Amino acid sequence: MNMASSLNSCSTRLVAADQLVAVAQECLNQQMRFLMAWHDWDDQTCVVRYLLSQKDHAEFVLLEVRDTDTLPSLAALVPLLGWYEREMHDLGGLEFSGHPESFPLIIHEGFSISPPPLGRTAADNPLQAHLQGSYEPPSMPEVQGDQVQDLYWGPVRADVVETGEFHYSYIGEAILHYHPRLFFKHRGMEARFAGQDAARSVYLAERVSGVGSACHALAYCQAVENAWGIEVPLRAQLLRVIIVELERLYNHFHYFGQLAKTTTLKVGAATGFLMEERVKQLASQLTGSRYLRSLLCVGGLRRDLQAEHLAHALEGIIDEGEAYLNRLHQTATHLDRLMGTGILSLESAFDQGATGPVARASGLDRDLRRDHPYAAYHKLRFNVPVREKGDAMARSEVRAESLREALALLVQASGRLKTGPVQAEYTPPSGEQQGLGWAETPRGTLMYAVRIRDGRLQRVKIKSPSFSNWRVFPLTVHGTNLMDYAINEASFGLTIAGCDR
Incomplete structure (x- = not known):
């Protein structure tokens, strides 16, 4: 070429x-x-x-x-x-x-x-x-046959789960066809960036997906820094790794709590959510924000963090987290519901755009931290877990190993911290610039493309991991049964807000 x-x-x-x-x-x-x-x-x-x-x-x-x-x-x-x-x-x-x-x-x-x-x-x-108009049912292929029934579920579902409408064609408990209709929560986030001050719009990125606030902030900041040619100090780069790995950690604990909930393992669910809470409390003590917001900024961090002793603070979480994962993977009734559920082939994962743990569980060995290094990941050692079966069990195993790797990265990064600045000095240039930034979130690939003119954003494109994985998910539902649906969805770890934007 x-x-x-x-x-x-x-x-x-x-x-x-x-x-x-x-x-x-x-x-x-x-x-x-x-x-x-x-x-x-x-x-x-x-x-x-x-x-x-x-x-x-x-x-x-x-x-x-x-x-x-x-x-x-x-x-x-x-x-x-x-x-x-x-x-x-x-x-x-x-x-x-x-x-x-x-x-x-x-x-x-x-x-x-x-x-x-x-x-x-x-x-x-x-x-x-x-926006004008009124509600109409989605355009759907008609499934015909004796005893075929149709179920429209949503947009308001059970308890506090996010808004989406799901159409099932089924016989008994066998799902013949499944179609999700999302974007009820579309907030026009890309449009909201237009005309905003590029140096001050991190707060918008942090609100695209609440459970991915830090990764969105990081990808956005790196896009602007690329456009403006800003070199971020090493201490800030390492602290950025710590911030996003804390986010990965609490997301993974939440994942296992939710997965255990769908297999009716109530103690396992409660323990997962408790471990999530402990990580959020640690995040609050370290940064002042449970969701790690208002820390990242274009050029580095808004303020320094005293993270040198983070490894000591993590000791209890490391021990209890390992014991929790071991108990989950020794509970036969839990594992039995995961094995063979929601199989995604390698070919489908590649063709349809699967990303993150979902893709790696199907044998697609991709991770932006390793393949396109950013922040300080090139200075750290970590493994990228991969499985090949593509079922809920494989996705669970990839998440478990990713959780362990996140803990190891936190210990490594905190041990490498040296005294130094956390904010680069810069002056926004005049004229037009474009930049690209990315991050490997707990759910997969996140990318921001920005175009800036005289310090103001003209266009921001957000590629979120759940936008990719929600497209893939229906492929694992067709031909399965209604009793496994909630387990399958939980094993993907999807977020609707992140998809809808």
């Missing part, structure tokens, strides 16, 4: 719309993987971008299609792009010819939004868009 150098270890290739399918096939033949797609408006000119990772190479590849808002769909060739294309259609007014799933994704049936909040005419004021 003939490529021009671009920002953030990213090479850019301009592609004509009529050559897009051929170029995409060429990339796949070279064992590249598409990560996300988004659109932007460059002085009223439409630009569609496709981001790819290369096998065994830290440099990303960016394909750009300019001067048209009508493109051939790549969804049949690269299925994971299907949702991105539908998102660009719903929010930007773009057209993708030949799309195999041409029904709405973000803006549900029965509703319309004008002007499109990320469309050409709304570029300067994306929040002026107005």
